[in-house]
Amino acid sequence: MKSVRLWFKKSGLAIYISHLDMNRCMTRAVRRAGIPLWYTEGFNPHPYMTFLMPLPLGQTGLREPLDIRIEDDMSFDEIKSRLNSAMPEGIEIVDVCEPVKKPNEIAAAEYEIETVFLSEGEAEGFAAGASSVIEGGVLNAEKRSKRGIKTVNLCEMVRSFECEADGCSVRIRTILAAGNTVNLNAELLMNSLFAEFAAEPEKTSVNRTKLLCNDLSVFE
């Protein structure tokens, strides 16, 4: 038995696959690819497969990690090419490696977000407003957790935030807390900012570019 870390890109149509559905989708892809998956032992054997940092529905992920266990040895190149020939549209394996860091070392994620408004004025106004709110350090929002709904200050979970208007669009590059203990969904941040300025954008696309450790080094 051997642990393997797969890195995949999820984009296009595939962003509408929910996390639960991803699980099934990847299991089948691995089966179609003929990769010798290791199954758990017990009454209901199932393949060992863990998404380290589930990607919310509707967001693009450029480099998302998935750990699997395989029974026999198979080269990383072979795994990658077999999987890519079995993947549905929108999901691509970009890298296969040995797990380097432990899943609980994930502490942050970097995002590129684009929001499109109907006019340039709205875009400029929102960009200026959003930057000043984050700089000001207070943006309260209700966050659902297992212990119920509580109000939290989202700014405490924002590690960096750059925002600029470009025509009718606003482009944001930001690093947000991610992981098991503190986690901020980029969608929640954006919706809270929209609510703050009563902004009604046409469309927002969220792209998670990479996962980071606490010292902001890249998670591998």
Added chain:
Amino acid sequence: MYPRQIEKFLPKVQKPGRYTGGELNSVVKDKSKVDIRYAFCFPDTYEIGMSHLGMKILYGLVNAREDAWCERVFAPWVDMEQVMRENGIPLYALESGDALTEFDILGFTMQYELSYTNVLNMLDLAGIPVRSRDRKELTPIVVAGGTCVCNGEPMAEFFDITLPGDGEEVTNELIDLLKEYKAKGASKQEFLEAAAQIKGVYVPSLYEVEYNDDCTVKSVTPTCGAPEKIEKRNVADLDSMYSPETFVVPFLEVVHDRTTVEIFRGCIRGCRFCQAGFLNRPIREKSPETVEKQCRAICDSTGYDEISLCSLSTSDYKGLEKLIRNMLPWTVEEKINIALPSLRADNFPKELMEQLNAVRRSGLTFAPEAGTQRLRDVINKNITENEVLSTARQAFSGGWTAVKLYFMIGLPTETEEDIQGIADLAQAVVDEYYKNENKPKGKSVAVNISVASLVPKPFTPFQWEPQDKPEVLIDKQNYLISCVKTRKVSVSRHVPWTSFLEGVFSRGDRRLADVIETAWRKGCRFDGWEEHLDREKWMQSFEECGIDPFFYTARKREYDEVLPWDHMDYGVTKSFLVRENQKAHKGETTACCREKCAGCGASKLNGGVCDEIRQTVV
């Protein structure tokens, strides 16, 4: 690929994966290179439609042709419908994202009467007139197949064509004909008249229906050279019949998400309430070799880890043991689970059963259908209490602790004693558990009784029988619950109002078209979903159209009454059904086809051959 204008709404609806397409193995073609575009329309949600084997068969079959492209369309859920209506987005097919108006054939599959309003809603969402006569152009032609079209009369005003029987051959013939008529610029009427000449094609608009003063049908007269009787299509050889070797693999979790391969068509049992058992005669089997080959191909191309061998009564498949023995080695190796729905455990080798359960253990269900032997004889469910108990005993000794029992209420000749019998049988199963010496310590047994209500259906021996009114069924359900004395037995029941509507439409006639359209305009859709069935709106619609719904359900019909579906020919003769009805009332059973041919008449569809009698009637 969905239309671009829908993208910004996708994050706002439930399960956007229903509307995006792009699943593995979905077929995308160049539309400029095909002659016929076929939209396979399933009048319910994506999750239900994607579980339907018929769709997978026809999708593969049409797409195997170079000159045609088949795409999938499902009924959008209410939240998506609202988005589409508010933003003027027409209903589109998942592969191309093109609106239904760009298609040549819209093929609906009608599995369930309560999806009728969804058909109207889907046409309307695409901006297509719902009534056949208001669609003047040749295309799109609106076609329907599936179980419900054995009595297509309530929907006769809406469909241009219905296809009773097996769809594999007739679909190709219809496509060929439309291609020819489209090329020569023919009118819709010319095409319909020509189509009516194909065996197994029913063009409702070519038939005139007259009624008696008491609203029963007086006569059905064909016009324009259409045949007097429409004989259902029957595929003779399942081994050479088209069967898909790959399935579209959904991202969403759908109801049945697995490899499904049919092992035979028809049923030898002759249970008198069961419409499928009569509509699909004669028996035709697929060889174990073909089944295995198809299972393997689908598993390889989809990555599914479960296979369901599908038929009306799995244990009656002659090649079952051989098939399972051949399949076990590779399925166990690849961790693939084999599911055998409707298996009778009593005549299946125990050792094979154990091996089957080695991968993943499934639930245990029995369908005694009625609580007493007398009533089981009336419905010809040839299963005894002893058989139920001995199977339960076997299961409990094998470690099972939960059992599901299926029953029906509202059966002809039913009395309180029969309902009491349901509770008694469940109790006997509970007792069987405690007789087992090796039962797991500290574990209780759970027996779940599921009670459905009988809906008498066309082409069954009960087609003349009155259906219990909803209030009566509720009383019977309550009586059953009062008879259950232990918490080890739980009862799940259905809302009898769905059975009531189902009853109206299954034995309805053309006068119901206005009711269906009225109810749909009032907002009725997804009537098969309890939370959506709006009883008030339906009752208002009946009243506004001057139709008494109980005329269709609560009335006992005479043998000599002209039934609205009498011009359809499913092979099974009316005299056979009369005989079976009379025997039911006398509590006499009919042996299964394997023991003795009951002379149902269906073998004539197959050139006199039935895989059970294997003889040619000259």
